[in-house]
Amino acid sequence: MTEAIHAREIVKNLGRHPATALGLALRRDAEDEIAAWLIASVLLGGRTKPTTAMASFRALAARGATRLDAIGNTPPGLLIGILEAAHHPGAESVVGLLQRLTRGLGKTPTATLSAIAAASDGLEDLGAKLSALASGFGAQRITRFLQPLRDSWPAAEELPLDAAACAAACHLGWIGEDDADPSALRGFLASEEEKEGATPIPLADLEAALTKLGRRACRRGRFERCPLGDRCPGGPFDAV
Secondary structure, eight states: OOOOOOHHHHHHHHOOOHHHHTTOOOOTTOHHHHHHHHHHHHHTOTTOOHHHHHHHHHHHHHTTOOSHHHHHHSOHHHHHHHHHHTTOTTHHHHHHHHHHHHHHHHTSSSOSHHHHHHTOOSHHHHHHHHHTTOTTOOHHHHHHHHGGGTTTOGGGTTOOOOHHHHHHHHHTTSSOTTOOOHHHHHHHHHHHHHHHTOOOOOHHHHHHHHHHHIIIIITTTOGGGOTTGGGOTTOSOOOO
């Protein structure tokens, strides 16, 4: 009989969400950390390697530039230099977006991300308000920013799971086919936590780990690339 694969093992082997790895506790009242995550989520965009983005964020943090007010008050050339020293691709473009976001947020009546979320009527309205902050802050970047905020912002609760994470969770038998609603994976997590009696795993951490698994193997039907190998309860993929 195949040994069971648990959510905690998936996260341990494939890694936590970048926000968790950076030590950002994204509580509803933690505006500074939510703003810092906005900066980190922008750094993670495009084809940037996560390790490079994390190094870039820590380089900015060392200069006190992981607050939006610091981004707005720091000369662009200095910020670009920090990112280039961390070998971050497209440093000039990234700094431009961060500074546009800072200016856009400053023009809002509330000037805080959490207040924008609290005033939003659901996910579509929240997405529209975030998109309006700056050109270049589009759907993909907004999705990345909102994923770990589902538990903090009611307006973000409806955000679907990443498609690669869905494919992995489905192949593992944790959720049903095409079940992109986060509540399905939450239900699985709750049942597993009840059985194990362990500290709950953040949904964002499990989604991030499953996304890596899904991109590597599940979405492509590449069983030979699956790090779980013969231990996967879904077994080898159908031939494609």
